[in-house]
Amino acid sequence: xxxxxxxxxxxxxxxxxxxxxxxxxxxxxxxxxxxxxxxxxxxxxxxxxxxxxxxxxxxxxxxxxxxxxxxxxxxxxxxxxxxxxxxxxxxxxxxxxxxxxxxxxxxxxxxxxxxxxxxxxxxxxxxxxxxxxxxxxxxxxxxxxxxxxxxxxxxxxxxxxxxxxxxxxxxxxxxxxxxxxxxxxxxxxxxxxxxxxxxxxxxxxxxxxxxxxxxxxxxxxxxxxxxxxxxxxxxxxxxxxxxxxxxxxxxxxxxxxxxxxxxxxxxxxxxxxxxxxxxxxxxxxxxxxxxxxxxxxxxxxxxxxxxxxxxxxxxxxxxxxxxxxxxxxxxxxxxxxxxxxxxxxxxxxxxxxxxxxxxxxxxxxxxxxxxxxxxxxxxxxxxxxxxxxxxxxxxxxxxxxxxxxxxxxxxxxxxxxxxxxxxxxxxxxxxxxxxxxxxxxxxxxxxxxxxxxxxxxxxxxxxxxxxxxxxxxxxxxxxxxxxxxxxxxxxxxxxxxxxxxxxxxxxxxxx
Amino acid sequence: xxxxxxxxxxxxxxxxxxxxxxxxxxxxxxxxxxxxxxxxxxxxxxxxxxxxxxxxxxxxxxxxxxxxxxxxxxxxxxxxxxxxxxxxxxxxxxxxxxxxxxxxxxxxxxxxxxxxxxxxxxxxxxxxxxxxxxxxxxxxxxxxxxxxxxxxxxxxxxxxxxxxxxxxxxxxxxxxxxxxxxxxxxxxxxxxxxxxxxxxxxxxxxxxxxxxxxxxxxxxxxxxxxxxxxxxxxxxxxxxxxxxxxxxxxxxxxxxxxxxxxxxxxxxxxxxxxxxxxxxxxxxxxxxxxxxxxxxxxxxxxxxxxxxxxxxxxxxxxxxxxxxxxxxxxxxxxxxxxxxxxxxx
Numbered sequence: 001x002x003x004x005x006x007x008x009x010x011x012x013x014x015x016x017x018x019x020x021x022x023x024x025x026x027x028x029x030x031x032x033x034x035x036x037x038x039x040x041x042x043x044x045x046x047x048x049x050x051x052x053x054x055x056x057x058x059x060x061x062x063x064x065x066x067x068x069x070x071x072x073x074x075x076x077x078x079x080x081x082x083x084x085x086x087x088x089x090x091x092x093x094x095x096x097x098x099x100x101x102x103x104x105x106x107x108x109x110x111x112x113x114x115x116x117x118x119x120x121x122x123x124x125x126x127x128x129x130x131x132x133x134x135x136x137x138x139x140x141x142x143x144x145x146x147x148x149x150x151x152x153x154x155x156x157x158x159x160x161x162x163x164x165x166x167x168x169x170x171x172x173x174x175x176x177x178x179x180x181x182x183x184x185x186x187x188x189x190x191x192x193x194x195x196x197x198x199x200x201x202x203x204x205x206x207x208x209x210x211x212x213x214x215x216x217x218x219x220x221x222x223x224x225x226x227x228x229x230x231x232x233x234x235x236x237x238x239x240x241x242x243x244x245x246x247x248x249x250x251x252x253x254x255x256x257x258x259x260x261x262x263x264x265x266x267x268x269x270x271x272x273x274x275x276x277x278x279x280x281x282x283x284x285x286x287x288x289x290x291x292x293x294x295x296x297x298x299x300x301x302x303x304x305x306x307x308x309x310x311x312x313x314x315x316x317x318x319x320x321x322x323x324x325x326x327x328x329x330x331x332x333x334x335x336x337x338x339x340x341x342x343x344x345x346x347x348x349x350x351x352x353x354x355x356x357x358x359x360x361x362x363x364x365x366x367x368x369x370x371x372x373x374x375x376x377x378x379x380x381x382x383x384x385x386x387x388x389x390x391x392x393x394x395x396x397x398x399x400x401x402x403x404x405x406x407x408x409x410x411x412x413x414x415x416x417x418x419x420x421x422x423x424x425x426x427x428x429x430x431x432x433x434x435x436x437x438x439x440x441x442x443x444x445x446x447x448x449x450x451x452x453x454x455x456x457x458x459x460x461x462x463x464x465x466x467x468x469x470x471x472x473x474x475x476x477x478x479x480x481x482x483x484x485x486x487x488x489x490x491x492x493x494x495x496x497x498x499x500x501x502x503x504x505x506x507x508x509x510x511x
Numbered sequence: 512x513x514x515x516x517x518x519x520x521x522x523x524x525x526x527x528x529x530x531x532x533x534x535x536x537x538x539x540x541x542x543x544x545x546x547x548x549x550x551x552x553x554x555x556x557x558x559x560x561x562x563x564x565x566x567x568x569x570x571x572x573x574x575x576x577x578x579x580x581x582x583x584x585x586x587x588x589x590x591x592x593x594x595x596x597x598x599x600x601x602x603x604x605x606x607x608x609x610x611x612x613x614x615x616x617x618x619x620x621x622x623x624x625x626x627x628x629x630x631x632x633x634x635x636x637x638x639x640x641x642x643x644x645x646x647x648x649x650x651x652x653x654x655x656x657x658x659x660x661x662x663x664x665x666x667x668x669x670x671x672x673x674x675x676x677x678x679x680x681x682x683x684x685x686x687x688x689x690x691x692x693x694x695x696x697x698x699x700x701x702x703x704x705x706x707x708x709x710x711x712x713x714x715x716x717x718x719x720x721x722x723x724x725x726x727x728x729x730x731x732x733x734x735x736x737x738x739x740x741x742x743x744x745x746x747x748x749x750x751x752x753x754x755x756x757x758x759x760x761x762x763x764x765x766x767x768x769x770x771x772x773x774x775x776x777x778x779x780x781x782x783x784x785x786x787x788x789x790x791x792x793x794x795x796x797x798x799x800x801x802x803x804x805x806x807x808x809x810x811x812x813x814x815x816x817x818x819x820x821x822x823x824x825x826x827x828x829x830x831x832x833x834x835x836x837x838x839x840x841x842x843x844x845x846x847x848x849x850x851x852x853x854x855x856x
Contacts, residue, residue, distance in 0.1 A: 078742065093740040095733035097539075097800035098726075106730055107723060107743050115721025140536050158741070 006069065007032050008165050008197045009054070009085070014063035016049050023049040026063070027223045029216055031166055031197040036188060038200045038208045038229070041218035042241055042299040042464075047201050050218065051168055054199075055087045056080035067165075086164035088155045088172060094143055101125035101139035104158045128157045132187045148278075149180035153187060160191070167191060168199040173207055174278070185211050203300035204481045205234065205503075219243050235504035241298065242466075242500070265289025267325065268458045269341065269427045271310065274319035279305045281483040282319060287427055287458040292449065294473030294490075295462045296499050302482035303462045304346055307431045310460070311343030312336035324426070337370050342420040346432035346462070352416050353404045360386045360400035362415050367422040389418035393448060410441025417448065428452065429460040434468060446472055466496040478502050542794030542847050543806035549839075550813050553820065561823040567691060567699040569819070575685075575700070577815035578708040579604075579767040583786040584793070584807040585708075585715045586759030589752045591790050592719070593731045594799025595643065595650035597753060599635055600760035600786055601779035602661030607631045607764035608774035609665045611681075612673040621680040628768075629761035635661060636757020640750035654753075658783070665776035672775045675768070684769035704766040711759060715804045724748060732799025788836060789814055792843045813839065 009031040016024040024046045031037050039047045052058045054065065056074040064071050067083050074080040077087075094103045101122045110120040125139045134153055143151060152172055159167055169188070173181045188211060192198055202208055208215065209229060217224040217240045224240045265288045273282035280302055287293055295303045308314040312330035321328050323339045330336045336343065345351035353362050363386050368377055377385075383400075390398050393414045397407075404412055413433055420428055430449065434442040449472060453459050463469050469476060476488045478499055485506045488494055534541070557564035574581075583600050590597045611628040615621050635657050642653035675681055684703045691699035719725035727748045730738040739745045768774050793810030795802025817835060821827045827835075 077740075081742065089740070093734075093737040095730045095737050095741070095800070097733035098729055102726065106726060106738075106741055109723060109726065111723075115717060116723070116726070138536075142536075142538070145535075 008068060010066040010069075011050075011054065012064055012066075014050065014053055014065075015061040016046075016053055016058050017061045021221075022061075023221055024053065025221045027218065027221070028226075029054075029223075030226065031199065032214070033165070033195045033197050034192055035213045036192055036198045036200050036211050038202070038212035038215040039218065040208065040215050040237065040241060044220075044299070045218040045241070046221040047218060048170060049221075051087070051170055051199060051201065054080065054166075055085055055168060081162065081164075084162075084165035085168065086159035086162060086166065087168040087170065088152070088159050089170055094151060094155055094158070096142070096144035098143060099140050100129070100137060100143055100146070100154055103143050103154055104128055104139070104161060106158075108161050124161075125157075128161055129154075131190075132157055132160070133190060134187075147180075149176045149183065152176070152184065156187060156191075164196070166197045166199065170201045171203070172200075173202055173204060176278070181207065203298075205237070205298075206481060209234070217241060233504070235501065238298070238500055238504050265291065265456065265458075268323070269310075270322040272320045272322075274309055274316050274321065276305070276309055276314055276317050279314065279482065280309055280316075283484045285310070285477065285484070287460065289426075289458055290453050290456045291474045292453045292459045292461050292472055294469035294476040295460060295479060296466055296469045296476050297479035297503065299464055301479040303479055304431055305482065306479065307343055307345075307429045307460065307462060310427075311341055311429055313343060313345075334369070337366065337423060340424060340426040341429070342366070342423055342425040342427070343429040344416045344420055344431060344433060346435065348409070348412055348416065348436075353412050355405040356403055358401050358403055359390070359395065359407070359415055362404050363389055363400075363418045363422060366419045370423050385422055386418075389421065393418055394444060408437075408441070410437040410445070413437055413441070413445060414448075417445070421452070425457060427458045427460070429462070431462045432464065433461075434463060434465070442468075466499055470494060470496055470499070480506055539801045540794070540803075542843060543803050543809065544794075545846055546793050546806055546809045546813060546843070550809055550816065553813065553816050557816070557820050557823065561820070564819070564823075566697050567693050568697050571698070571700040573812060573815050573819060574705045574708075575687075575702050575770070577811055578702070578704040578770075579763040580782070580785055580789060580811045580815065581708045581808050582711050582759050582763040582766060583782060584789040584811045585711050585804050586756035587783075587786040587790045588715065588793075588795055588802060588804045588807045589719070589728060590650070590756045591787070591795050591797060592728050592799055592802055593749060593752050594735070595749070595752065596654065596787065596797075597639065597756045598651065598654040598783045599639060599657035599661055600756060600763070601782035601784075602658040602665070603632050603635050603757060603760040604764040604767060604779035604782060605665040605774075605776050606635075606661040606668075607761050608768040608778055609668045609673060609776055611764065611768060612675055612774040613668055615675060615679060615681065616673065625681060625765050628765050629758060632761020632764065633754055633758040635760070636754040637750070639757065640753035643753065644746050644749045650753075662776070668776070670776055672773045674773045677772065679772075681765070681769050682772055684766060685772075702770070704769060707762065707766055711762065712804060712808055719804055724751065728752060729800055732796075732801070734800075785814060786811075788840050791840060791847075794843075794847070796847060 007030040011029040014024050014027045015022065027046065027050060029050060039050060041047050049058060053060055054074065056077045056079050059075060065074055066072070072083050074083060095106070104125040105121050109116045110124060111117065122139050129135065129137050129139065132153060134157065137150065143154065146154070172184060176184065188198060200208065200212055212229045214226065214228055215232065216226045217237065219241060267286055268289050269287040271283065271285045273284065275282040283306065295306060297303050309316045312332050312335050315331045321330060323341070328339055330339060330341060349355065360382065364377055364382050371377065386400050389395070390400065395411050395414045395418065404415055407415065417433070434445055437445065446468065449459055449461060461469065461472055470490065473490050476490060476499065477484055478486045478488065480503050486502050488498060554564055563569060586600065587597060607628045610631065611624050614624045614627070639653045639657050642648040643650050687700045687702055689698045690701055693699065719728060727738065727743045730741070730743055731745055731748060735745060789810035790802070790807045791797060791810070792813055793803065793806030793808065795806060814836065817839065818832065821832055821835070
């Protein structure tokens with residue numbers, strides 16, 4: 001793969017603005033024929049926005065796109081397609097009720113005087129599939145009977161019908177099994193060798209290293225740089241993605257650390273091989289009374305997915321669970337609540353507070369749900385409860401009738417905390433409780449979390465700020481690519497670098 | 512690991528022979544096949560139990576008396592394939608036929624009026640389509656509004672039966688042409704109305720299976736969002752579907768008026784439901800994306816034949832007709848559920 005001299009696509013100074021935010025700020029991207037180009041960055045770094053600017057889904061505030069050196073305006077998906085750019089979306093957008101052949105050829109059928117010539121259309125579809133090495137696929141079969149991985153490949157075949165110059169794969173592997181990923185990669189390599197420029201976006205670091213030739217790293221809507229994959233090692237990449245300079249990381253060839261210390265309290269929650277296909281690899285996790293367990297990992301590494309699985313917001317499809325030593329299952333959040341396992345979602349506005357209800361109603365919501373609507377909480381009990389939490393957590397303004405909409409982010413977070421505390425949880429999972437909260441409230445929330453643990457609650461603490469995780473946690477579970485890669489007992493020697501290094505060091509040497 | 516490998520190789524091009532394999536590829540055909548089986552079974556039962564079913568004049572009459580329903584069902588198939596519904600077709604027939612007869616009796620040129628009657632249907636269809644596509648009204652509500660509008664307009668024109676002159680050219684469409692002059696009254700007869708219905712079905716079949724527009728109809732029924740992202744002309748196609756349904760309702764009004772020789776504002780009450788029933792019995796899924804226009808024809812004939820059998824029996828009270836229709840419909844819907852469940856395996 002000698003990089004061809006001229007890029008097919010050159011995007012320069014791309015700026016995309018949404019109301020109130022600059023999603024992309026002066027970003028450049030070069031795509032070369034016959035190369036797989038990965039766009040790297042944490043969630044929210046602007047990867048999808050950049051791709052959508054290329055596929056004509058978003059309007060550019062500033063910047064220009066050159067295709068083969070000629071400036072083109074790509075303002076609609078149709079114009080983008082005409083310029084030879086073919087996107088394949090995260091969830092393959094195909095029609096399940098039609099055959100494979102039709103899904104490949106819809107809108108491009110071969111026509112004769114008497115309408116669509118099915119024989120010729122099917123033959124072209126089979127050709128297309130054959131070029132991708134999918135000769136074994138019967139084009140007459142209905143799409144809906146195929147597994148998601150094959151549907152994804154059919155989507156690629158469809159994208160290739162117009163013989164595009166650039167193929168955009170946005171998270172193509174997010175719901176695939178390892179052997180299915182291999183098959184997809186075989187197809188991608190085949191296309192690359194035919195001179196197609198491929199944009200590859202994935203959360204899975206190892207997949208990016210396995211398939212890409214070049215990468216552009218984004219952080220907070222800005223470009224960190226463009227690198228050849230083989231010249232950029234994992235530690236450098238991570239530090240560029242999270243924006244922390246980690247000195248001397250390369251020197252540390254450290255292996256996984258996993259030495260558990262004796263926990264102080266008794267075991268309260270134990271998961272064995274808890275997993276959900278496409279979301280979380282099997283994971284073992286034990287929580288003890290009175291400890292804070294931090295979940296660390298890049299955004300998209302599976303932290304939120306794990307929180308969902310543990311609390312029943314998503315149903316695990318395999319694995320076993322013991323709560324207080326008794327075998328249990330938690331299939332719904334309601335069941336979680338009955339076992340006193342509560343989760344506060346990172347999505348505060350959508351999955352957390354109910355903005356139009358008062359502080360009081362928001363606080364008693366979960367407790368009332370737990371008791372059942374037939375046994376209402378009495379007014380005195382409710383007022384006592386609400387007052388004690390407003391007092392204890394320092395919710396300001398201290399007016400229980402205020403709709404939560406008018407509270408600051410930090411105060412809303414405390415209301416949520418109060419809601420789950422009112423259910424007297426044994427396990428409390430806090431997903432990004434300090435995101436979007438000012439520094440004073442952040443420290444306050446951290447203090448309350450520490451107090452909770454002293455009161456005997458097992459707290460799972462999730463945060464993108466590694467410093468916070470390190471400061472607060474007794475134990476840190478490190479996740480990467482939807483998998484638990486290690487567990488660190490916190491101590492004087494543990495720093496943010498320890499975690500980053502652990503994530504970077506975790507890869508198969510021969511890839 | 513072995514299970515994923517298995518699944519990966521499930522769609523492998525197997526031996527193209529064998530009924531199992533054929534069924535796997537054509538599972539969508541099952542409900543339609545079932546409709547054909549039931550139709551044949553009804554004919555056999557009728558022949559055995561009452562006699563004189565399997566003969567030329569009975570079958571001719573079946574076609575002649577249900578030509579309008581076949582035309583309606585063909586239009587409804589388009590709508591239901593996209594996942595929509597058209598409740599206005601019965602009312603369109605009432606308004607179209609009443610205004611047509613009044614205009615002819617007022618001295619307008621009958622051929623021009625017949626064209627107008629069809630266009631009245633198109634106008635209703637365009638209105639429903641615009642409401643649905645550009646004002647984002649639910650198809651159920653938009654066509655319900657059109658139904659009330661049509662019914663109301665028809666009642667404003669006249670509330671008594673309006674008769675056509677017996678020598679009106681419109682009635683030419685109901686002329687009986689004897690194809691085979693059988694013994695006694697057992698003739699194979701055909702009318703221009705039946706020919707129109709056959710042509711409509713033929714064109715509908717061609718459009719649905721052999722044009723990009725038709726395939727877009729199926730794609731919209733499968734997943735409207737995906738169809739849009741695949742670059743198919745979704746808004747235009749959805750509009751067209753209602754125009755087709757409305758236009759065919761106008762055409763059905765012409766054919767029906769020609770046969771009956773009169774029109775009334777209460778004509779066609781409940782026919783939209785008959786058309787939906789015919790479509791569903793013929794194997795079209797109400798959720799869209801799966802179905803065949805030829806199935807809808809069989810569905811219409813099943814309904815028609817059922818009426819014939821009930822009349823022949825004489826012992827079944829006429830009130831029971833709707834109950835039997837309901838039962839047949841239920842059986843077919845359950846059958847579709849079964850097919851859907853099998854497909855998910």
